[in-house]
Amino acid sequence: MTAFRRIAANSRGRDLAVGDIHGHFKRLRECLEAVGFDPLVDRLFSVGDLVDRGPGSAQALQWLAEPWFHAVQGNHESLAVNHLRGGRVDLDMYRAAGGGWFLDLPKAEQVRFVEVFERLPIALQVDTAGGPVGLLHADSPFDDWAQLCASLQAGDDLQVREVCQWSRRRLKEGDSRPVKGLRALLVGHTPVLEIKVLGNVWHLDTGGWSRGHFSLLELDGLKPLSARPGA
Numbered sequence: 348m349t350a351f352r353r354i355a356a357n358s359r360g361r362d363l364a365v366g367d368i369h370g371h372f373k374r375l376r377e378c379l380e381a382v383g384f385d386p387l388v389d390r391l392f393s394v395g396d397l398v399d400r401g402p403g404s405a406q407a408l409q410w411l412a413e414p415w416f417h418a419v420q421g422n423h424e425s426l427a428v429n430h431l432r433g434g435r436v437d438l439d440m441y442r443a444a445g446g447g448w449f450l451d452l453p454k455a456e457q458v459r460f461v462e463v464f465e466r467l468p469i470a471l472q473v474d475t476a477g478g479p480v481g482l483l484h485a486d487s488p489f490d491d492w493a494q495l496c497a498s499l500q501a502g503d504d505l506q507v508r509e510v511c512q513w514s515r516r517r518l519k520e521g522d523s524r525p526v527k528g529l530r531a532l533l534v535g536h537t538p539v540l541e542i543k544v545l546g547n548v549w550h551l552d553t554g555g556w557s558r559g560h561f562s563l564l565e566l567d568g569l570k571p572l573s574a575r576p577g578a
């Protein structure tokens with residue numbers, strides 16, 4: 348698995364990022380249409396948690412097959428991988444967190460999803476004209492992006508991965524120290540009412556999968572787009 352991936356700047360169109368999706372691809376598609384997303388030249392970057400909770404989790408595979416869609420692995424994709432690959436997963440917790448659709452799939456179907464989910468990087472770097480933008484699901488275990496890249500490339504460190512996919516520490520503590528080496532780090536995992544920026548860490552999960560709305564952030568200008576359909 349390539350736990351760290353770097354993607355070159357987009358010279359043809361716009362790059363957008365979005366928070367947790369949790370099976371609400373239909374709502375997300377409406378938001379993309381509202382901002383005139385052009386799949387021929389634009390790209391969409393996801394901070395992970397594509398599945399569980401919403402009605403359309405199975406569509407994750409079609410989206411991940413699109414050349415314009417890139418995602419890191421969230422804790423929910425990680426739960427699916429661990430469950431199938433023999434890791435320890437609390438099944439009651441997993442079902443309560445929306446994983447029932449996956450647990451109830453025939454094994455051969457579970458394999459189709461996991462083979463895609465386990466290839467998703469833990470961290471992604473997208474180059475922009477203004478400098479590199481990083482994405483991961485929850486939080487960075489290091490205050491230096493280069494250190495995280497080196498760690499992810501050196502091998503699978505469970506503690507590093509755990510913070511990347513599960514931590515809520517930065518938001519809880521209101522820690523506004525920046526992550527060095529990045530223009531911005533984009534994360535999700537913990538729902539916020541509006542995009543919340545701490546240091547250079549942008550929390551993008553504005554609950555589009557729940558009672559909130561999807562926020563689309565344009566990477567070149569670090570500018571949130573108004574993505575509310577009909578608004």
Ligand SMILES: [Mn+2]
Nearest residue numbers: 396421422536
């Ligand atoms: Mn999450």
